[in-house]
Amino acid sequence: MALKSFIEVGPDSHFPIQNLPFGIFKPEPTSPPRPGVAIGDYVLDLSTISVSGLFEGPFLSGSDCFLQVPDEAKLRDNPNLREKSLVPMSKVEMLLPIAIGDYTDFFSSMHHARNCGIMFRGPENAINPNWFQLPIAYHGRSSSIVVSGTDIIRPRGQGHPSGNSPPYFGPSRKLDFELEMAAVVGPGNELGKPVDVNEAGDHIFGLVLMNDWSARDIQAWEYVPLGPFLGKSFGKAGNLTFPPLEFILGTTISPWIVTLDALEPFACDAPKQDPQPLPYLAEKISKNYDISLEVQIKPAGQEDSCVVTRSNFNHLYWTVTQQLAHHTINGCNLRPGDLLGTGTISGPEPESYGCLLELTWNGQKSLSLNGTTRKFLEDGDEVVFSGCSKVISFYTFLKETVTKWGLAHALEKSCHHPEHQIALRGIYVS
């Protein structure tokens, strides 16, 4: 039988008892930030719960942590405490849920890798042979990671010179989104001590949605030969034009972290890997998660947004546990809060490509959008990500407005079905 909370949760809510994602919020603009758990239309203030002594078990009694089951009756039957600790979600401000030490972005969708390879290197050598042997990745920038709702500023930078002119300089003309998710590292590992792939899941706290904004033109010129992305696609002999390279001009993540435990009911087999991975990447159980992903764009001044792609987390070739194990095999240390992006998650069909670069084939064709068209993002566009499982919604989505010098807002959206039960190791408020 489905778990049910004493808190009323509407059927369209992203946050039934089965989800209970973690985030950081401010109940009032002047309040100090604090951890919370989303439930229905409320945020449960864990700092209030803690101060009230409801964490009385062996782990959290006297601790400022919040990883334990509070006695729900004490909350349910105490109207004062309920009022104090359950803050209407519509009133809170969500903050970046983690202090991100290092951010790594992988490149684990074969369809994305293949599309980029075909675009910039031709179909014969679309995917480099190393891609099938290890989860390719690059280091990203932590400081510019922001929470959904933060203004996004169209970056300025250099673009390709034409002829003998100096390089173009100005606002990016090829601003793109990238549909990704990212794993949040829980317990880290020591420098020099790799994590076994079969224990890698224990180092992941949960997942977030991520939009890895990219300025294709700036990076096409700027980031050769140092990456971080598609640098190798420059494969045309004697040709000094450069491929688009990915660039982190700012990366947006969702405010709520959904735990791997909450996702467990949606685990599915990862794709069969050929060739077999080396032993340090071979998992006893290799799993993905069935999470439908969707991107919508709402042009400025239009009422409705328009779905531009539908993909799924289960299109990833390399699993997040393989990514994490590979990341540490050289001894690299991960720290709590580190972020491991999946890379753009594209599916096999053109309707499932995870970025405009692929959807418009680097601007060679236009995308139809409620009577208008797009090759890349335009000022005022709102980009909306959402993710949900087959039967239950997981994610608040990201809604960003792209303007000349930026502006973006977070919204809520539902893609919910209430009848599913998730086992949570974390907090129950049923």
Next chain:
Amino acid sequence: MALKSFIEVGPDSHFPIQNLPFGIFKPEPTSPPRPGVAIGDYVLDLSTISVSGLFEGPFLSGSDCFLQVPDEAKLRDNPNLREKSLVPMSKVEMLLPIAIGDYTDFFSSMHHARNCGIMFRGPENAINPNWFQLPIAYHGRSSSIVVSGTDIIRPRGQGHPSGNSPPYFGPSRKLDFELEMAAVVGPGNELGKPVDVNEAGDHIFGLVLMNDWSARDIQAWEYVPLGPFLGKSFGKAGNLTFPPLEFILGTTISPWIVTLDALEPFACDAPKQDPQPLPYLAEKISKNYDISLEVQIKPAGQEDSCVVTRSNFNHLYWTVTQQLAHHTINGCNLRPGDLLGTGTISGPEPESYGCLLELTWNGQKSLSLNGTTRKFLEDGDEVVFSGCSKVISFYTFLKETVTKWGLAHALEKSCHHPEHQIALRGIYVS
């Protein structure tokens, strides 16, 4: 006349009154870390000075900061305080001097860029045209940055498959050092607000020596196409061998940060740039610093170390202020403690190349070393960096022992000449 401290400073000391670099140390193994300033054979404990009320000016009175001139008579004439606040350097443990948010590594030595280009792409297109338009860089990993003296562990990883075999897996066979320096960011900038190149110096607290350990073989296979380094050197048509790519398997920095003020007397003209940089990179005064750099290797069991290269900070084509301004031109935010590496600093002569990759031309020739030879680093090798100006020494050097699973020690070394005066905006203890 030269400034002179009431503290006895030997002529071979790295730390005369003119230097006074900042660091973080523990006077005893169980003490909490605290900031200090090196002077002669002592570390001045700034926390003790602060607690004793010697910071009594408008900025630091009642503050826990330490950026102001204490009254030196009060320290000089108070034997108790002297004993408490001046800790013999031989007894302290030096720690990483900064909490590093993000780490970026540039690629600003033309000789290094050209050598790598010739090696992997041939002499015709040795340097990509974008290199002369902007300071190329990539994001690095912060978590694995350690202070001089920390064990260095030879990383394991995949290497190129031969024929139809699976990739090699094991300890790196091409472990290398990279001779670099790095700027430590002082005041940061807001996301979306670029720093003017002529004000970029105000955002730099000082410089450190940096060894950007690199496993050439692992990365040659692993980091295509995502960089972070030399990915673009793969320029041979239809050829699927990969170039060595740089990899941060751990980066070592010196424990003392020397301020730009201390370096000011050693400022020199930066190289003339052709083509002229775009306006956002054009500096009113474009300067480098004359800092001699040296790398020694001491093989295990040998008494003496052997100089393997002599270079100079002034070989950099792009200045640290141009690097910083470029880094922010897209709106990227820098935060206090961020580290901006220069990239390998190679000079024009083969004796001045900044890494074994160049010195041995990717292992094609051997380097003579006190009767033995090296192509890449071997277990037990100690790698020693030092940096000094023409007339005064600046840096404690790095001494690392490379072993199978690591071990390294910090030492002191002098390359000192006492007769130079440096104007310091910071603390005087004369």
